[in-house]
Amino acid sequence: MDVNRNQEWSEALFRLICVYTAICLFAGFERSGDAFLNSSNKSGIQVDDLVDRFVGMQIAADRSGALALINQALASGIPVPGVMLDVIQPAQYELGRRWECDEISIADEHVGTAIAYLAINRLYEVLPRTEPREQRLVVACVEGEQHDLGARMIADLCEMHGFEVIYLGANVPTESLLRLIDDRRPDATLLSATMTWNLPELERTANRIEAMSVPVVAGGRALSWVGDNVGHLDLYAPRESPLDLLSRLGNELDHARQ
Numbered sequence: 001m002d003v004n005r006n007q008e009w010s011e012a013l014f015r016l017i018c019v020y021t022a023i024c025l026f027a028g029f030e031r032s033g034d035a036f037l038n039s040s041n042k043s044g045i046q047v048d049d050l051v052d053r054f055v056g057m058q059i060a061a062d063r064s065g066a067l068a069l070i071n072q073a074l075a076s077g078i079p080v081p082g083v084m085l086d087v088i089q090p091a092q093y094e095l096g097r098r099w100e101c102d103e104i105s106i107a108d109e110h111v112g113t114a115i116a117y118l119a120i121n122r123l124y125e126v127l128p129r130t131e132p133r134e135q136r137l138v139v140a141c142v143e144g145e146q147h148d149l150g151a152r153m154i155a156d157l158c159e160m161h162g163f164e165v166i167y168l169g170a171n172v173p174t175e176s177l178l179r180l181i182d183d184r185r186p187d188a189t190l191l192s193a194t195m196t197w198n199l200p201e202l203e204r205t206a207n208r209i210e211a212m213s214v215p216v217v218a219g220g221r222a223l224s225w226v227g228d229n230v231g232h233l234d235l236y237a238p239r240e241s242p243l244d245l246l247s248r249l250g251n252e253l254d255h256a257r258q
């Protein structure tokens with residue numbers, strides 16, 4: 001394949017991802033959906049109850065209690081993504097709400113977030129993995145972005161879907177990220193932004209990565225908060241369930257390869 005043909009494929013793939021993500025803007029992204037969780041939960045354990053209890057333990061700084069709850073949820077048959085997206089994520093949003101309403105302090109939020117990380121690390125130990133896909137993804141928060149729990153969940157879910165993942169975490173300096181992408185040549189890069197003030201950096205970084213013929217998928221609350229009011233950036237904003245998004249990303253990368 002010559003260079004032009006490679007570029008055509010990359011552009012076609014990127015257009016596909018853009019069209020797909022634009023459609024997803026209207027699909028609702030924040031949660032995996034209780035239907036998924038309830039159908040897998042044979043013990044009659046209530047999701048909302050789990051969220052309340054987990055938040056209670058976060059606020060009480062009860063690390064071992066929170067871990068026991070996560071283990072109980074797993075033992076009851078709730079799958080790893082269900083615990084992640086339908087228990088830990090809403091618990092984090094609830095912490096944010098309480099912090100915003102001055103019901104808890106910044107210190108309380110830090111304690112709770114540290115517990116959420118403990119839980120995510122526990123889930124990683126038992127992460128189910130499909131067959132390896134031989135596709136490499138880079139997952140990173142854009143420069144300036146400190147909220148990395150969502151990106152970490154996405155990285156773990158990508159691994160679960162068989163992707164090889166290079167996960168960089170919070171606040172990745174753009175120049176360094178670009179060098180890593182140039183060195184490691186991922187099949188796609190997933191960028192995360194929570195604060196809307198990081199959207200310009202997200203857009204600049206995405207443009208530079210695309211110029212290297214690496215497709216970009218962007219997500220995070222900044223994108224869902226601004227909706228389609230950010231010029232062409234909305235094209236990158238996936239609002240579908242992360243699980244659906246990742247299956248589809250895998251299929252699109254497979255097609256682009258053929």
Ligand code: B12
Binds near residue numbers: 088144150192193219
């Ligand atoms: C924990 C937390 C922090 C921690 C973050 C620690 C960490 N390691 O992540 C710390 C203390 C650093 C922090 C700092 C700040 N925070 Co804060 N924080 C939160 C909180 C409570 C939880 C975030 C979280 O863990 N979410 C859970 C994850 C799993 O959800 P998620 O990020 O949405 O990710 C999911 C999806 O969005 C998506 N996704 C995410 N990334 C990607 C990427 C791709 C490619 C894809 C496909 C999908 C995807 O998939 C994930 C799984 O479904 C939120 C509350 C909230 N409602 O979000 C506030 C919140 C986001 N923070 C807020 C604020 C204001 C701040 C600060 C400005 C506070 C300050 N004055 O300093 C700073 C800004 C820091 C910065 N420069 O980035 C506000 C933002 C308000 C706004 N509308 O802009 C919030 C909403 C709190 C509130 N209710 O007011 N924060």
